[in-house]
Amino acid sequence: DTGVSQDPRHKITKRGQNVTFRCDPISEHNRLYWYRQTLGQGPEFLTYFQNEAQLEKSRLLSDRFSAERPKGSFSTLEIQRTEQGDSAMYLCASSSTGEEEPQHFGDGTRLSIL
Amino acid sequence: AQSVTQLGSHVSVSEGALVLLRCNYSSSVPPYLFWYVQYPNQGLQLLLKYTSAATLVKGINGFEAEFKKSETSFHLTKPSAHMSDAAEYFCAVRGGSNYKLTFGKGTLLTVNP
Numbered sequence: 001d002t003g004v005s006q007d008p009r010h011k012i013t014k015r016g017q018n019v020t021f022r023c024d025p026i027s028e029h030n031r032l033y034w035y036r037q038t039l040g041q042g043p044e045f046l047t048y049f050q051n052e053a054q055l056e057k058s059r060l061l062s063d064r065f066s067a068e069r070p071k072g073s074f075s076t077l078e079i080q081r082t083e084q085g086d087s088a089m090y091l092c093a094s095s096s097t098g099e100e101e102p103q104h105f106g107d108g109t110r111l112s113i114l
Numbered sequence: 115a116q117s118v119t120q121l122g123s124h125v126s127v128s129e130g131a132l133v134l135l136r137c138n139y140s141s142s143v144p145p146y147l148f149w150y151v152q153y154p155n156q157g158l159q160l161l162l163k164y165t166s167a168a169t170l171v172k173g174i175n176g177f178e179a180e181f182k183k184s185e186t187s188f189h190l191t192k193p194s195a196h197m198s199d200a201a202e203y204f205c206a207v208r209g210g211s212n213y214k215l216t217f218g219k220g221t222l223l224t225v226n227p
Contacts, residue, residue, distance in 0.1 A: 004157070006157075031213065033213070033214070033215075035215075040219070040220075041219055041220070042118075042204050042206075042217030042218050042219050042220050043158070043204070043215070043217050044217070045214040045215065045216070048213055048214060056213075056214065058214075091157055091158070093158075095213075099146070099165075099211065100146065100163075100165040102148060102160050102163050103160075103215060104160065105150070105157035105158040105159070106157050107155075107156050107157040108156075108157050110155075
């Protein structure tokens with residue numbers, strides 16, 4: 001049973017650059033979630049997909065952020081024109097259908113903005 | 115809307131002592147509740163979940179939690195702490211068909227030898 005896989009694990013970039021993260025969910029899971037975790041805080045919800053449809057987006061997701069899940073399998077999260085405040089751990093989770101199903105998390109991508 | 119309050123950002127116990135991590139929630143609909151553990155530079159691992167069946171939930175690594183509706187609480191316990199339990203613990207709530215998780219700020223557990 002392979003878990004949720006995220007790539008890269010670490011990303012260091014200069015302010016103003018664009019970055020893209022990838023998430024591969026557990027294969028049979030049709031739901032995929034992105035969260036952001038800053039130092040000393042719990043994860044905060046960013047967006048949610050069911051299959052390829054993006055069903056909910058947080059107000060935290062400014063117009064510089066975009067997420068896709070084109071074929072209902074892997075997902076990408078892109079941040080354009082990065083800012084210092086974007087430095088955080090970006091976590092991906094997936095779950096199967098059913099209200100009681102828990103979300104399973106990947107190890108995250110840590111983004112550092114210089 | 116849902117919210118979670120974790121009382122105590124840092125809890126320190128001796129090895130072999132009882133672990134008690136507190137979580138209170140607020141939810142406008144019957145909640146689903148979860149405890150996750152996070153080790154340094156890793157993602158979150160599910161410890162246990164409450165989904166309206168038994169109010170006393172048993173999880174992995176000897177942890178358990180009790181759902182108390184009247185107190186809106188879901189405290190996490192373990193009878194005897196082990197050094198390997200040292201990590202950050204997060205309580206999370208989800209309400210009905212709203213699939214996003216709302217997390218508390220976390221409690222860092224330190225286990226002293």
